[in-house]
Amino acid sequence: MDLDANRTLIAVALGRIPGGDRAALQTVYRLTSAKLFGVALRILGERSEAEDVLQEVYVTVWRKAADFDPSRASPMTWLIAIARNRAIDRLRASRQSRAMAPIEAAAEVADSGIGADGALEMSQDNARLHGCLDGLAAHERNALRGAFFDGNTYEELAARMSVPLGTMKSWIRRAMIKLKSCLEQ
Amino acid sequence: MTDATDHSGKLPEDLPEAELLAAEYALGVLDGAARAAAAQRVAREPAFAAMVAAWEARLAPWAAEIADIAPPPQLWERIAAALPAPIPPRASLWQSLAFWRGLTFVTGALAAACLAAAIYLGTLTQPQPLLATIEGGGHSHFVATVDARRGTVAVVPAAFAADASRVPELWLIPADGRPRPLGLLRADRTVTITIPAALVPHARRDAVLAVSLEPPGGSPTGAPTGPVIASGKLTNL
Numbered sequence: 001m002d003l004d005a006n007r008t009l010i011a012v013a014l015g016r017i018p019g020g021d022r023a024a025l026q027t028v029y030r031l032t033s034a035k036l037f038g039v040a041l042r043i044l045g046e047r048s049e050a051e052d053v054l055q056e057v058y059v060t061v062w063r064k065a066a067d068f069d070p071s072r073a074s075p076m077t078w079l080i081a082i083a084r085n086r087a088i089d090r091l092r093a094s095r096q097s098r099a100m101a102p103i104e105a106a107a108e109v110a111d112s113g114i115g116a117d118g119a120l121e122m123s124q125d126n127a128r129l130h131g132c133l134d135g136l137a138a139h140e141r142n143a144l145r146g147a148f149f150d151g152n153t154y155e156e157l158a159a160r161m162s163v164p165l166g167t168m169k170s171w172i173r174r175a176m177i178k179l180k181s182c183l184e185q
Numbered sequence: 186m187t188d189a190t191d192h193s194g195k196l197p198e199d200l201p202e203a204e205l206l207a208a209e210y211a212l213g214v215l216d217g218a219a220r221a222a223a224a225q226r227v228a229r230e231p232a233f234a235a236m237v238a239a240w241e242a243r244l245a246p247w248a249a250e251i252a253d254i255a256p257p258p259q260l261w262e263r264i265a266a267a268l269p270a271p272i273p274p275r276a277s278l279w280q281s282l283a284f285w286r287g288l289t290f291v292t293g294a295l296a297a298a299c300l301a302a303a304i305y306l307g308t309l310t311q312p313q314p315l316l317a318t319i320e321g322g323g324h325s326h327f328v329a330t331v332d333a334r335r336g337t338v339a340v341v342p343a344a345f346a347a348d349a350s351r352v353p354e355l356w357l358i359p360a361d362g363r364p365r366p367l368g369l370l371r372a373d374r375t376v377t378i379t380i381p382a383a384l385v386p387h388a389r390r391d392a393v394l395a396v397s398l399e400p401p402g403g404s405p406t407g408a409p410t411g412p413v414i415a416s417g418k419l420t421n422l
Binding site for chain 2: 005006008009012013016022023025026027029030031033034035037038039041042050051054055058059062063072073074076077078080081084085088089092093125126128129133144147148149151152153154155157172173176177179180183
């Protein structure tokens with residue numbers, strides 16, 4: 001749903017929240033809750049947990065909307081970061097690691113399919129990111145995927161990919177350095 | 186426990202340690218203690234927070250791969266109930282029922298007069314038709330023409346693909362950003378909609394027309410409940 005009009009709608013509505021406009025928060029919710037619920041559910045794996053996180057996310061948006069600066073960030077970037085951070089915090093707090101399937105270091109993970117809305121919203125940035133991710137080694141890309149989509153820690157990733165913790169750290173750090181340099185080109 | 190500062194292996198072109206920690210925090214690989222420490226730095230150090238935000242922006246497009254999943258319908262009620270109460274109005278006059286009754290009477294008459302004036306002015310200042318190409322995903326779905334004098338909008342389907350379970354609904358989004366429902370569209374023929382009188386003055390240049398997908402019969406709430414798939418600004422012909 002990263003249509004320019006939606007982006008504008010979300011940014012305008014976020015701008016009205018600091019004045020105490022509940023309808024504005026509801027507009028943000030209507031336009032973004034399906035994406036953010038998808039993100040939280042992917043990390044947490046349980047609907048009731050993801051629902052609790054979604055509630056925390058929008059209460060946070062209500063309180064912190066004044067911090068959002070449309071000249072510096074896209075509203076979806078800001079909201080997705082809040083949702084991922086809340087979901088990961090909850091995952092860490094639960095202290096139960098979810099049973100995670102092993103990742104073959106060299107396995108090519110098929111893209112889970114970009115939804116019609118997602119394709120509209122983020123197509124350009126997404127294409128750029130994908131171009132740079134394609135430039136990484138398969139094991140680096142797979143490690144980043146496990147962290148981004150499943151909220152895995154270094155230790156969980158090391159276990160899933162059967163490598164020592166130090167190796168995993170250097171894979172991820174190396175991958176992030178390459179990613180930044182590629183995206184800045 | 187994972188110590189974020191302890192990493193083995195030489196890196197190709199080193200980034201400053203703070204930048205790597207920001208990347209690790211944004212990606213989400215830090216475990217409980219390291220993550221909490223990084224979160225504190227986000228709260229206290231604007232420069233570190235800016236690095237984290239930059240990494241979040243780099244990674245966020247990846248979320249487009251995650252399918253949208255609608256949360257249960259009652260979740261909004263839960264959230265609304267969890268919001269801190271609004272600050273009560275200060276002046277006691279504003280809480281007086283008699284005052285409000287009197288005001289309602291006066292404002293009712295005023296509003297009617299304003300509305301009539303607005304419609305009159307709207308038709309005076311916008312005599313020529315307005316056009317919007319309603320686009321999304323790289324192609325135009327509908328083309329709309331607004332006849333402000335008659336207060337109608339005619340919408341021609343361009344490349345809109347019908348969906349058996351959902352219907353396209355047209356919205357007018359004026360400068361305040363709040364979508365107002367105009368009516369349901371058809372994929373197979375032109376639909377002419379009479380714009381509600383109160384909205385006619387808003388159907389002006391630079392207002393946005395948007396199309397969302399709604400359950401049959403249209404949005405039950407008076408606001409878009411499905412995805413906005415296309416939109417376009419009204420411009421002079």
